[in-house]
Amino acid sequence: MLDHHLAELFQAASDRDPDRLFACVPRLYEATEGVDEASLSAVAARLSELFDLVPPSIGARLGVLAGALVERGADPMPLAGPLVRGLTEHLELSARFAAAWRSITGEEPPEPDDDDPEWTVTVAARLSGIEEREAFGLADAWALAHLSSMPVLSILQLSPRVRAELPGRDRLVEALSAVLDDRDDLEWLAGLLSVLDEEHLIVLHRETGRGFEIVIGGMGDNFQLHTLLADAVSGPASEGFIEGVQPEFGWVVSATDGPVPPEADSVSGQFNLVDANGKWIWNEGIPASIPLLEGRRVVVLDPPPYQRTWSAGRRYPMMRATVRMERILPADEAAAWMSRIAPEGGFTN
Known part of the structure; x- marks a missing residue:
């Protein structure tokens, strides 16, 4: 059954059908209830391969599923790479968004809203002088940075090994430092990246x-x-x-x-x-x-x-x-x- 749900996810990604993909996510999660840790870890390892097949905005939402599987007992190490990479890319784009927003509007960056699809469109429209697709990508990253951080918060809390061996740590820390003054909602992540072990x-x-x-x-x-x-x-x-x-x-x-x-x-x-x-x-x-x-x-x-x-x-x-x-x-x-x-x-x- 788990293999079936995973196959559905990969097929939806291959078909570039986000609606079908997101319909598959809750079915896969429900199917993992009560599953042993070895099986959960196998699902997580397979899921880690999916992030390279989808756009970053979809990857941020898949990350929530990844974090939930880790909280149920899956090994987080296979997921650490794609989750950190996706978060880092959103943070780097967020820094560019904040700089562009201040330069163009003369205002402080707005509070992000990843629940309202119209928010990104409205905000991107105010980035005059930037090509429409790029403006949308910057605004979307600003909106999704917190969502991208959530599964990373989970894997950092649950695994001393992840904290010790976090892939891409230096780049992540640098990207986070560039936006932290503007994003109080990311302070919890900064704290976790400073946790000492042994x-x-x-x-x-x-x-x-x-x-x-x-x-x-x-x-x-x-x-x-x-x-x-x-x-x-x-x-x-x-x-x-x-x-x-x-x-x-x-x-x-x-x-x-x-x-x-x-x-x-x-x-x-x-x-x-x-x-x-x-x-x-x-x-x-x-x-x-x-x-x-x-x-x-x-x-x-x-x-x-x-x-x-x-x-x-x-x-x-x-x-x-x-x-x-x-x-x-x-x-x-x-x-x-x-x-x-x-x-x-x-x-x-």
């Missing part, structure tokens, strides 16, 4: 002088980092851990990969996170922004200057956060790291 942190507890090497991955912001570091270093002082900072179990589950109960209490901060230079590590930031010291990101755990609370959960709900206590640093090594960091309150001149 990142070794040096974590120092100033009050006790204890130090830890902790490996993190899949964290969308420092709210998660704060909660999960507190959990990682909590334990008996006799075993080298920190007592009295254990976050509630539900907070840890919600920050890792579990559900967020509707009645969940606010998370309370256990520390003030500080970098090696004495600057506060704001919870609203991301781990990748923590500066390096001798090739390692250093997090200092200071007492909280006031009570901080925030909502339980994760910025990226499909992404599983990981924290691994690699080792408790020997006292001399912890002291050596402590000697390199700014004193409490930062360096003074």
